Amino acid sequence: MRRGTLLFTVLAGLVLLPAGPAAAHGGDAPDATAYRIEVTGLSAPQPGLTVRVVEAGARLELTNDTPEPVEVLGYSGEPYLEVRPDGTYQNVNSPATYLNETLAGDSPVPSHASAAAAPQWERVSGDRTVRWHDQRTQWLSADLPPQAQADPSRPHELRAWVVPLRRDVVPFEVHGTLTWEPPPTTWAWWLGAAGLGAAVVALGLRRFRWVGAVTLIAGTTTFGYAVTRAVLGLPGQAPAIGAAALAVAAGVLTLRGRTPFLAFLGGTALVIFGGLGDAGVLTQAVVDFPGPGWLPRVAVSIALGAGAGAAVAALLRLRSPVVAPISSGA
Numbered sequence: 604m605r606r607g608t609l610l611f612t613v614l615a616g617l618v619l620l621p622a623g624p625a626a627a628h629g630g631d632a633p634d635a636t637a638y639r640i641e642v643t644g645l646s647a648p649q650p651g652l653t654v655r656v657v658e659a660g661a662r663l664e665l666t667n668d669t670p671e672p673v674e675v676l677g678y679s680g681e682p683y684l685e686v687r688p689d690g691t692y693q694n695v696n697s698p699a700t701y702l703n704e705t706l707a708g709d710s711p712v713p714s715h716a717s718a719a720a721a722p723q724w725e726r727v728s729g730d731r732t733v734r735w736h737d738q739r740t741q742w743l744s745a746d747l748p749p750q751a752q753a754d755p756s757r758p759h760e761l762r763a764w765v766v767p768l769r770r771d772v773v774p775f776e777v778h779g780t781l782t783w784e785p786p787p788t789t790w791a792w793w794l795g796a797a798g799l800g801a802a803v804v805a806l807g808l809r810r811f812r813w814v815g816a817v818t819l820i821a822g823t824t825t826f827g828y829a830v831t832r833a834v835l836g837l838p839g840q841a842p843a844i845g846a847a848a849l850a851v852a853a854g855v856l857t858l859r860g861r862t863p864f865l866a867f868l869g870g871t872a873l874v875i876f877g878g879l880g881d882a883g884v885l886t887q888a889v890v891d892f893p894g895p896g897w898l899p900r901v902a903v904s905i906a907l908g909a910g911a912g913a914a915v916a917a918l919l920r921l922r923s924p925v926v927a928p929i930s931s932g933a
């Protein structure tokens with residue numbers, strides 16, 4: 604009973620940890636997607652102004668370090684966002700203010716919002732950086748693009764996109780591209796994770812203490828991956844960081860001959876929060892992580908395989924009537 608209560612408490616705590624960051628994230632920015640959205644440049648040089656793609660293409664990010672306000676224009680050319688020296692403002696009369704609340708653009712637009720209405724600015728932050736969903740950059744259909752349906756084996760540039768901006772009274776544009784990319788070989792990654800899990804179980808049957816070393820390594824890998832994402836400003840990393848820390852502690856204690864339940868706890872947390880929570884990287888081409896896509900896939904596969912293997916090996920050990928060898932170097 605005590606073990607069950609401890610497991611429930613720890614896992615529930617890990618679930619509740621990301622409540623704040625998830626709300627700030629908007630809840631709809633993917634870890635991975637089939638669509639690569641890239642900024643190719645500005646129509647006119649603007650020293651001190653940068654625009655980039657973030658959150659696997661879910662949002663654009665604009666930073667204005669110029670001495671003048673810069674406006675982002677809405678879908679009918681109306682003022683939508685304005686980044687000033689003293690912070691960021693949004694026009695509550697712009698329909699884009701409401702449409703862009705979600706990635707799908709399905710938020711209701713109030714009756715007072717109209718592209719023809721005079722701007723009414725509302726300060727949303729003191730930052731000179733703003734992030735927003737923009738339907739002009741997205742593939743909005745639930746169906747695959749026709750090019751991808753015809754030939755799913757290679758990437759397809761779907762279109763060039765433009766987002767209009769304005770500095771003082773001078774208009775200019777952000778230019779970019781939208782590309783569909785084929786998925787990775789998903790079955791191979793899952794097979795690799797399954798193979799790792801089977802190897803850990805086999806190791807546990809021979810020398811259970813070494814399962815602690817595997818849990819320690821897997822926890823360290825997941826911890827490094829999640830912390831890197833958090834440092835880069837990618838939200839929602841608290842559960843993976845918590846699970847990784849738990850796995851590291853469980854690995855150390857298992858190596859020291861403590862109860863197998865700790866390995867079960869650490870391995871289960873890794874599978875749920877370090878593996879399944881980010882499993883989209885195994886099925887989609889564009890990953891919300893800098894660098895090559897195989898890096899996060901390796902991290903997630905290790906969390907899945909090593910975590911599951913540690914949990915199963917621990918369960919087998921707990922069910923075994925012979926537990927004394929754990930304290931004597933088994």
